[in-house]
Amino acid sequence: MKQSTLPLLGGVELGGTKCVCILGTGPGDVREQTSIPTGERDATLARINSVLDGWQRQHGPIQAMGLASFGPLDLRPAARHFGHITSTVKPGWEGTDVIGRLGTHRAIPVAINTDVNGAALAEGRWGAARGMKDYAYITVGTGVGVGLIVGGCPVFGCNHTELGHIRIARLQGDSWPGICRFHGDCIEGLASGPAIAARAGVPGDQIPSTSPIWEPVAHTLGQLLHTMLLATAPQRILMGGGVMERRPELLVRVREAFVRSLNGYLDLEDLTGGIGHYVVPPGLGPLAGPLGALALAADAHAAAAS
Numbered sequence: 001m002k003q004s005t006l007p008l009l010g011g012v013e014l015g016g017t018k019c020v021c022i023l024g025t026g027p028g029d030v031r032e033q034t035s036i037p038t039g040e041r042d043a044t045l046a047r048i049n050s051v052l053d054g055w056q057r058q059h060g061p062i063q064a065m066g067l068a069s070f071g072p073l074d075l076r077p078a079a080r081h082f083g084h085i086t087s088t089v090k091p092g093w094e095g096t097d098v099i100g101r102l103g104t105h106r107a108i109p110v111a112i113n114t115d116v117n118g119a120a121l122a123e124g125r126w127g128a129a130r131g132m133k134d135y136a137y138i139t140v141g142t143g144v145g146v147g148l149i150v151g152g153c154p155v156f157g158c159n160h161t162e163l164g165h166i167r168i169a170r171l172q173g174d175s176w177p178g179i180c181r182f183h184g185d186c187i188e189g190l191a192s193g194p195a196i197a198a199r200a201g202v203p204g205d206q207i208p209s210t211s212p213i214w215e216p217v218a219h220t221l222g223q224l225l226h227t228m229l230l231a232t233a234p235q236r237i238l239m240g241g242g243v244m245e246r247r248p249e250l251l252v253r254v255r256e257a258f259v260r261s262l263n264g265y266l267d268l269e270d271l272t273g274g275i276g277h278y279v280v281p282p283g284l285g286p287l288a289g290p291l292g293a294l295a296l297a298a299d300a301h302a303a304a305a306s
Contacts, residue, residue, distance in 0.1 A: 007063035007301050010052055011293025012102055013115055014069035016090055016142035017242075019044060020290040021051045023059060026298075027126050027284065027291055031059060041092050045101045052102075064109040064304070066296030068118030068289065069098050070143065075113065075160055083112050089143070089181055111300035115139070117154040118292025119240070119282070120147025125295050128238055128283030136234045137282065139241035139289070140221065144188040150232055164188040168223035174216045191220040193243050209249055218250060222257025225279060229266070236272075240282040240289075248281075255279050 006025040013020040019038055024030040032055050036047050056062050067083075070090065074081045083099025103110035113121075120129070120137035129135040129149070137147040144164035148155045155161050165186045179198050180189030189195055193204055196217055200207045207213065225237060239251060255275045259268070272278035282288045 007298075008060060009064055009066065009294050009297035009301065010055070010062040011066040011068065011290065011297050012048055012052075013118065013289045013293050014038070014067065014098065014102075015115060015289065016070050019048055020293075021048055021055075022290040022293055023052075023055045023062070024294060026294060027287065030287075031055075033290060038090070041096055045096075048102060062106070062108060064297040064301035065103045065106060065111075066118065066293040066298070066300060067098055067103055067110065067112040068115040068293040068296060069112065070145075071114050071160065072162060073098070073112065073114055073160065075156060087182075109297075109300035109304035111296040111303075113154060113296055114145065114147065114160055115289055115292065116145035116147035117149075117160065118147070118296050119284075119288040120149050120154065120238075120292070121299070122284055122288055122291040122295040123238055123282055124149060124152070125298070126284060126291065127288060128280060129236055130283075132235045134232065134234050135236045135238070136228055136232075137238045137240065137288065138221075138224070140191060140239065140243040141193050141241035144192050144221075144224075144241075146224070146228070148228070148232060148234070150234075155232070163224065163228065164192075166224070166227060168220060168227075171216045171219040174219075176216070187220055187224050191217045191243075196243065204243065205246065209247070214250065214253060218253035218257045219261075221250075221254045222259075222261050225254070225258040226261040229262070236277075237279045238282045238288075239279060240285070244281070245286055251279070251281065 011022045019036045021034050023032040072086045074084050085096040088094050099112045116139050123129040133152045135149050139145050146163035148161050178185030178189030179195045180186050197204050200213050
């Protein structure tokens with residue numbers, strides 16, 4: 001197959017469980033991809049740099065780099081700690097200078113954003129949100145994150161959004177405290193992969209689909225959709241991440257919980273074409289995250305060239 005003549009891009013999706021390094025120009029031209037467990041900080045970053053340096057020797061110069069990282073991140077360009085991880089729940093990673101350790105020393109255009117914002121941008125460029133300016137990508141995995149795109153750009157004011165840590169109206173009768181070390185029963189504390197396993201007392205892949213724990217999980221995620229629809233009215237909401245990929249039946253339950261929560265307040269059929277077209281899996285599947293890093297790299301390259 002003839003390789004693309006587009007600029008060669010490098011990317012890193014820095015996740016709470018694993019980091020994915022990727023090299024290419026887009027979904028039709030991924031030349032290299034490898035995963036590295038997210039372990040001790042310095043060792044993990046050293047392995048990532050070693051992979052990227054090796055690819056550059058093999059494939060030629062990387063023209064731009066995209067870094068899609070778990071957070072929270074300081075994304076204020078003028079801030080002293082721009083590109084640093086801030087108050088993360090990941091032990092040993094608080095204060096990490098992601099952009100400095102993985103990007104700026106390469107003397108090429110570099111863009112950094114959250115992993116979910118990157119995935120959302122990839123879905124808008126290549127996936128299930130093409131042609132849309134207002135949409136959202138939710139990942140349910142090690143954490144719960146939301147990439148919220150309004151007017152074609154990730155929402156950013158004093159900070160990037162952190163919708164996985166909002167509080168919700170709990171399911172009646174559910175008093176389980178949640179596991180978030182900051183908030184207890186926020187959405188991430190109730191519906192992330194580790195939260196589901198902690199509530200069940202067994203790993204997530206051992207929980208039967210008939211288990212009663214899926215009801216509060218679906219309710220929690222339905223509450224998130226309710227909030228997002230009423231706050232920014234996205235044209236479409238994509239739901240991905242490890243939990244959703246391994247439990248595709250959960251999407252149906254989340255849709256049902258969302259509709260129950262709205263309770264007829266808005267006409268979803270008229271506004272969105274129906275719940276089955278409105279809340280959907282990502283078009284890029286599990287590649288949404290890694291391709292998010294390439295989407296950020298493509299934007300960095302275009303900005304440098306303009």
